């Protein structure tokens with residue numbers, strides 16, 4: 652139930668479960684992509700060199716209210732003075748189901764049993 656309530660675009664700097672700092676943002680107008688990109692800033696050319704069919708690079712703009720990721724097209728990259736970032740490739744092992752908070756109630760129950 653967490654809709655993105657922020658109306659303005661912008662990337663959130665967050666920490667991935669693999670420990671790296673990443674930028675997350677919904678990019679796009681019609682079909683927004685949930686982008687997770689490395690926070691490391693690259694030149695447009697360096698990011699283009701790392702680009703793969705399933706790994707896109709993004710133009711990083713620094714706005715007053717924080718970083719903002721933009722689509723990077725070939726014509727854009729040729730002459731871009733801004734830093735670019737590349738999709739994060741996570742090295743963390745595949746996640747199991749996230750721990751739910753209901754686990755806590757069971758540990759409380761165990762503690763009560765132990766006290767008896």
Ligand SMILES: [Zn+2]
Nearest residue numbers: 710711731733
């Ligand atoms: Zn750019």
Ligand SMILES: [Zn+2]
Nearest residue numbers: 667669741742
């Ligand atoms: Zn990761």
